[in-house]
Amino acid sequence: xxxxxxxxxxxxIQFAFTVSFHIIFPAFSIGLASFLAVLEALWxxxxxxxxxxxxxxxVKIFAIAFGMGVVSGIVMSYQFGTNWSxxxxxxxxxxGPLMAYEVLTAFFxxxxxxxxxxxxxxxxxxxLHFLATLMVAIGTLMSAFWILSANxxxxxxxxxxxxxxxxFVATDWFALIFNPSFPYRLVHMVLxxxxxxxxxxxxVGAYHLLSxxxxxxxxxxxxxxxxxxxxxxxxxxFAGDLHGLNTLxxxxxxxxxxxxHYQSHPDGAPLILFGLxxxxxxxxxxxxEIPKLSSxxxxxxxxxxxxxxxxxxxxxxxxxxxxxxSFRVMVALGFLMLGLGLSGLWLRWRGRLFESRPLxxxxxxxxxxxFVAVLAGWVTTxxxxxxxxVFGLLRTTESVSPLAAPAVASSLIAFVVVYFAVxxxxxxxxxxxxxxxxxxxxxxPRGDMPERAAGITPxxxxxxxxxS
Amino acid sequence: MxxxxxxxxxxxxxxxxxxxxxxxxxxxxxxxxxxxFRTKRDRDVVMNSVAPxxxxxxxxxxxxGGGLFAAxxxxxxxxxxxxxxxxxxxxxxxVFRGVAFEFRWRTQxxxxxxxxxxxLGSLIATLAQxxxxxxxxxxxxxxxxAYAGGWWDWLTxxxxxTGVALVIGYAMLGATWLVMKTTGDLRETAYRLSRxxxxxxxVAIIAVSAATPFLSYDYSERWFAWPNVLATxxxxxxxxxxTALLLRALAQRRDYQPFLLTLCLFALSYAGLGISLWxxxxxxxxxxxxxxxxxxSQIFMLVGVAILVPIILAYTAWAYWVFRGKVDPESxxx
Numbered sequence: 135x136x137x138x139x140x141x142x143x144x145x146x147i148q149f150a151f152t153v154s155f156h157i158i159f160p161a162f163s164i165g166l167a168s169f170l171a172v173l174e175a176l177w178x179x180x181x182x183x184x185x186x187x188x189x190x191x192x193v194k195i196f197a198i199a200f201g202m203g204v205v206s207g208i209v210m211s212y213q214f215g216t217n218w219s220x221x222x223x224x225x226x227x228x229x230g231p232l233m234a235y236e237v238l239t240a241f242f243x244x245x246x247x248x249x250x251x252x253x254x255x256x257x258x259x260x261x262l263h264f265l266a267t268l269m270v271a272i273g274t275l276m277s278a279f280w281i282l283s284a285n286x287x288x289x290x291x292x293x294x295x296x297x298x299x300x301x302f303v304a305t306d307w308f309a310l311i312f313n314p315s316f317p318y319r320l321v322h323m324v325l326x327x328x329x330x331x332x333x334x335x336x337x338v339g340a341y342h343l344l345s346x347x348x349x350x351x352x353x354x355x356x357x358x359x360x361x362x363x364x365x366x367x368x369x370x371x372f373a374g375d376l377h378g379l380n381t382l383x384x385x386x387x388x389x390x391x392x393x394x395h396y397q398s399h400p401d402g403a404p405l406i407l408f409g410l411x412x413x414x415x416x417x418x419x420x421x422x423e424i425p426k427l428s429s430x431x432x433x434x435x436x437x438x439x440x441x442x443x444x445x446x447x448x449x450x451x452x453x454x455x456x457x458x459x460s461f462r463v464m465v466a467l468g469f470l471m472l473g474l475g476l477s478g479l480w481l482r483w484r485g486r487l488f489e490s491r492p493l494x495x496x497x498x499x500x501x502x503x504x505f506v507a508v509l510a511g512w513v514t515t516x517x518x519x520x521x522x523x524v525f526g527l528l529r530t531t532e533s534v535s536p537l538a539a540p541a542v543a544s545s546l547i548a549f550v551v552v553y554f555a556v557x558x559x560x561x562x563x564x565x566x567x568x569x570x571x572x573x574x575x576x577x578x579p580r581g582d583m584p585e586r587a588a589g590i591t592p593x594x595x596x597x598x599x600x601x602s
Numbered sequence: 603m604x605x606x607x608x609x610x611x612x613x614x615x616x617x618x619x620x621x622x623x624x625x626x627x628x629x630x631x632x633x634x635x636x637x638x639f640r641t642k643r644d645r646d647v648v649m650n651s652v653a654p655x656x657x658x659x660x661x662x663x664x665x666x667g668g669g670l671f672a673a674x675x676x677x678x679x680x681x682x683x684x685x686x687x688x689x690x691x692x693x694x695x696x697v698f699r700g701v702a703f704e705f706r707w708r709t710q711x712x713x714x715x716x717x718x719x720x721x722l723g724s725l726i727a728t729l730a731q732x733x734x735x736x737x738x739x740x741x742x743x744x745x746x747x748a749y750a751g752g753w754w755d756w757l758t759x760x761x762x763x764t765g766v767a768l769v770i771g772y773a774m775l776g777a778t779w780l781v782m783k784t785t786g787d788l789r790e791t792a793y794r795l796s797r798x799x800x801x802x803x804x805v806a807i808i809a810v811s812a813a814t815p816f817l818s819y820d821y822s823e824r825w826f827a828w829p830n831v832l833a834t835x836x837x838x839x840x841x842x843x844x845t846a847l848l849l850r851a852l853a854q855r856r857d858y859q860p861f862l863l864t865l866c867l868f869a870l871s872y873a874g875l876g877i878s879l880w881x882x883x884x885x886x887x888x889x890x891x892x893x894x895x896x897x898x899s900q901i902f903m904l905v906g907v908a909i910l911v912p913i914i915l916a917y918t919a920w921a922y923w924v925f926r927g928k929v930d931p932e933s934x935x936x
Contacts, residue, residue, distance in 0.1 A: 198704045204657050205700035209693045211664050214671060215682025216689055222682070223747055226675020227895040231903045234672040237665045238910040245661045246917045249654025250924055257924050299747070301675065303896045535683040541753040545690045552694050556701050563708040 142534045144542040145217040148549060150516075154509055155553050156210050159203030161508045164278055164324065165331025166196045167271040169358075170251075174264050184350050191351065191572040192335075195564055197252055202560050204245070206553075217542065221523050221533035228294055228302045228310060229284045236280035244273035278324055286316035288524050289515070290384045302524070314384055318377035319515075325370045326511065329471060330504025332362035336474075337501025340494035342571040347488050351572030356497070357487060360478035367475040371468055375431075381518075382432055385525060387446045388518030391457040393428055394418040395442040403428040403440035408462070411454040416443070418458075452520045460513035467507040474500050607901060608894040611673040612883070614907055618669055620872055622662035624775065624865055629656050631776020633699055633724020634769060635795065636717060644788050645717060651783040651929045653703055658918055660696065673900055676747060677883040677893035683749040684742040685734045688756055692730035698723030725769065732768030736761030739878065740817050744887040760813055767806035771868065774799040778861040783929050796852055796860055804845055807871060811838070814878060820886060821878050837874050841867065 170192055177185035211233070214222045250258060250266040258266070293309030294302045304310050339356030342349055382389045390396075394406045396416040405428040409421035429438040443451055474496055481490045519525050523533040629652040639645050652659075671678045682689060702720035706713050737756035744750055777799050780792035815822035825834045844866045851859035881889045894900065 198708070201657070201701055201704040204660065205697040208660065208664055208696055208700075211667050211671075212682065212689055212693060215667070215678045216686050219679040219683045219748065222671060223675050223679035226671050226678060227899040230668070230672025230675060230895065231899050231906075233668050234665070234903050235906055237661065237668050238906050238914065241661045241664055242658070242910075242914045242918070245658035246914065246921055248657060249921050253654045254924050297896060299676075301896070304898055304902070307902055535686075536748050536750070537683055537686065538753055541686055545686070548690065548694055552697055556697055559705060559712075560701060563705060566708070 139539045139543055141537055141539045141542050142531050144539060144546055145534050145537075146530065148217060148542060148546045149213060151546070151553070152206065152209055152213060152549055154512070155557060156203070156206040157508060157512055158505055159199050159206060160274070160277070161323075161327045161330045161505065162199050162334065163196060163203050164274040164327035165329075166192060166199065167267075167274045168328070169331055169335065170196060171264075171267050171271040174267050178260060178264055184354050187351050187572050188355055191567075193252065195567050198560055198564050198567075200244075200248065202557060205556075207241075209549075215535075216545075217535050217537070218523070218533050219535040221528065224301050224528060224533075225288075225524060226301070228304050229287065231304075232280050232284040232287070232311065236277055236284075240273045240277035240280065243276065244270050247273070275324065278327070279320060282320045282323055283311045283313070283316050286319045287311075287313045289319075289519055290315040291524055291527060302527075315377075315380055318373070318380045321373050322370070322377050322511075325366055325373055326504065326508050328362065329366050329370060330508055332359045332366065333471070333474075333497075333500050333502075333504040335359040336363060336497045337499075338568045340497035341568070343488060344491065344494050344498070346571075349571050353488050355572070356494075357482075360475070360482065360487065360497070363471060364475035364479045367468070367471040371472060374465075374468065379432065381515075385518065386441065387443065387450060387452060388457065388515070389432070390441070390443045390446070391452040391454045391518050392461040392514060393432075394421070394454060394458045395428070395440060396444065396454070398440065398442040398444055399429070400439045402426040402437045403432075403442075405431065406458075409458075411458050413451075413454055450521065452518045457514055457518045460510040460517065464507050464510040464514060467503045467510070470500060470503060471507075606891075607897055607904065608673075608890045609881075610904065611669070611894070611900055612881070612890045615666060615669045615673065616872075616876065618662055619666040620869070622659070622666055623872070624868055625659035625662060626656075627772045627868070628652070628775040628779040628861075629659055630699070630724045630728050631772035631774065632779065633720050633776075634728060634773045635776050635780075636721040636724070638791070638795070639788070642713075647784055647788060647929050648780065649703065649706070649720075651780065654925050655921060656703060657700070658921065660700070663696075669903075672903055673895055674883055674890065674893040675895055677888055677890075679747065680742065680744055680749050680884050680888065681738065684751060685737055685756055686753055688730040688734040688737065692727045692734070695723040695725070695727030695730060699727060728769050728772050729765045732765035733757075733761045735768065735875075736764030739764070739814060739875075739885060741885045741887070744884060760817065763806075763813060764810055767803075767810050770799060770802045770806045771871075774803045774864055775861070775868070778864045782857050782861045785928050793852060793855065800845070800848055800852070803867065804841075807841060807867070810871075811874065818886065824877060834877060837870055837877070841870050844870065 170189055173185050173189040173192070176182070177189060247266040247269040250263065251270050254266065255263045287310060290313045291302070292313040293304060293306035293311075295305045297303050335355050336359030339352045339354075339359060342352035343356055346352075378389065378392075393403070394409060394411050395403060396411075396418065402425070404423035404425045406418055407422045407424065409418035409423075411418045426436040429440055430436050432438075432440065443454070477493055477496065478487065481487050481493050487493070521530050522528060523530050632648050632652060636645065636648065639648055667678075670681075698719040700723075702716045702723065706716035706720070709716070733756060736758070740758060740760055742749060742751060743755065774796065777792050777795040781789060781796060784792065815825055824830060844863055848860060848863040848867070851863060879885060881891070883890050883893050
């Protein structure tokens with residue numbers, strides 16, 4: 135029944151689907167792990183109860199998100215082979231070691247110390263426990279380092295040669311790992327993870343402040359999150375701009391797609407704010423443009439010429455409409471985040487951070503914005519690399535496994551059904567935890583998890599302990 | 603045959619897969635046995651006995667797959683499409699099982715549903731791993747640098763046999779793990795289960811061992827030709843001795859011995875597999891040297907493995923040490 139479908143398209147949909155689901159969780163857990171380490175450090179340092187309450191509150195949420203990240207990540211590690219076996223054969227010698235290092239330096243570290251972090255406070259004492267929290271946080275950052283190195287190499291390959299079997303082989307590991315787009319991509323992604331977490335923490339704080347402005351836990355987390363957003367959002371916009379200039383240097387076709395520049399502009403390119411790119415006709419319909427601004431942003435000169443996709447062979451064009459729109463979604467959300475950060479600073483200066491209901495509503499509405507922006511940014515960069523898996527060197531159509539369409543179609547359906555069932559349930563449990571404010575003493579028993587109160591699960595070791 | 607880098611990597615990946623098999627084996631086994639435990643209290647204890655360590659266990663699966671991708675990319679590229687269906691089934695099973703650890707504590711109404719997900723996820727993942735092993739042993743069609751068979755080639759009576767055998771084996775690991783980690787009625791149930799599962803496991807080992815040599819002339823040659831048989835005959839002999847020790851340990855109600863001896867049975871079966879496969883990574887098509895990544899890739903990773911694996915083993919051991927001893931249902935962990 136699926137014979138008429140194209141296995142390449144199906145494999146791409148499957149990869150896009152599984153990776154989009156997966157990336158949500160690392161984006162959240164990278165930021166949350168660092169936040170937890172900071173909370174525990176503040177608790178050890180100041181001995182103020184509010185910090186351990188917040189730690190115990192967010193560690194439960196972290197556990198669920200981390201579990202979902204692990205299982206969707208295991209799927210990713212096998213997807214290369216199942217659906218992209220030719221890609222695996224050709225790039226294994228260069229990308230394989232980077233991923234192996236990710237497993238060795240990051241996954242084991244996170245998983246090895248996670249059990250102690252979640253269940254072991256009573257068993258090992260606060261100092262060793264803090265070490266475990268710190269190791270988990272470091273693990274998430276190491277993981278970002280290696281996977282973004284591998285991903286960046288697919289965008290800006292460096293330090294490689296080809297062998298007789300058609301495989302990429304390393305000639306210079308340092309150049310390969312620190313390939314031209316890697317530093318920009320790593321910084322952009324880690325900042326995105328921190329922003330995403332800050333937005334979620336801020337939204338939860340705002341939600342509880344809306345019902346009662348006097349809760350110490352809600353006040354502390356809201357204040358911390360608003361500081362974070364105010365500091366990180368402008369840095370992120372700056373870092374994103376640098377990343378864009380780097381992309382212009384190494385993947386100009388991607389930037390042309392992001393900007394909607396089908397045509398070359400010999401004397402100053404306009405910035406297309408909105409429009410409907412028409413890939414077949416190679417024009418942007420109903421474009422709303424600001425003259426010369428694109429040249430100013432990309433070349434820092436009003437009249438700088440900018441080449442368009444008409445200088446690129448047609449078969450090497452990325453799909454413009456997707457890249458164009460996902461890029462606009464990401465940028466718009468970025469500026470909204472900046473707006474939130476600045477309003478927070480302003481109201482804090484006026485002494486109304488915990489009283490301003492409009493600010494709390496704004497922060498609440500922005501809660502999911504980080505996830506949407508991360509997904510949109512991901513779509514921009516990955517779609518912009520098409521039609522290549524390794525930019526300029528290996529085409530997507532030449533990377534796929536020799537599989538029949540029915541095999542890919544049925545596994546795709548299975549992934550969609552299972553992921554929606556499992557991850558919607560997970561989101562519900564996380565939201566249910568967030569719906570309760572952090573308690574004074576943050577201890578069981580609690581209505582939604584009676585068995586923890588019975589002392590059977592390891593978690594009450596943290597939840598029921600009185601801290602002095 | 604010298605000790606070249608490819609050989610070292612073959613042993614490293616074999617080691618990673620073996621560590622995965624024994625570590626995730628017992629927690630998958632607990633999932634398989636889950637429906638036999640009726641009360642909520644028993645189920646809580648069973649789950650808690652592995653909750654702090656399960657994702658560390660599963661990381662070895664990522665190392666096995668990732669290591670294959672990195673060190674033997676050609677083998678990875680051929681095997682993953684060949685084992686497409688069992689691998690996808692395993693991944694989906696692991697998804698359900700992994701989230702059940704967290705989800706079942708968060709809900710009362712849907713707890714039974716996540717208990718079922720834990721059981722079915724564990725069962726499907728194990729069955730799929732066993733089937734994948736059988737499909738690997740029976741050989742896969744290769745043309746050039748790619749898999750050349752269909753997407754149902756993996757399904758044969760032999761692969762189903764290895765699938766069922768692995769379910770029994772993991773269940774046995776789970777049962778003896780519970781003997782070690784629990785007290786009272788739960789432990790009694792685990793003893794009873796262990797005896798039945800041991801019998802089933804021996805039958806399964808014999809069945810798989812008897813069927814394997816008929817898959818290919820190579821295998822029978824390797825096991826039965828003179829003088830090889832002098833060496834290979836040690837494996838079944840050792841299996842017989844370990845089985846006898848296991849029976850005694852169960853009769854004497856030992857805590858730790860049954861689990862450790864079951865691990866020995868797994869190690870012996872695994873060694874048997876190695877004897878059959880060596881030096882092929884895709885049986886009778888691709889050897890480890892043909893599949894090997896360029897030496898500079900293998901050496902680059904070898905440095906990391908040499909430094910990091912001992913550290914990983916050390917902190918993993920520490921985590922197990924922290925959660926050592928019996929799970930006490932009344933007062934949490936000791």
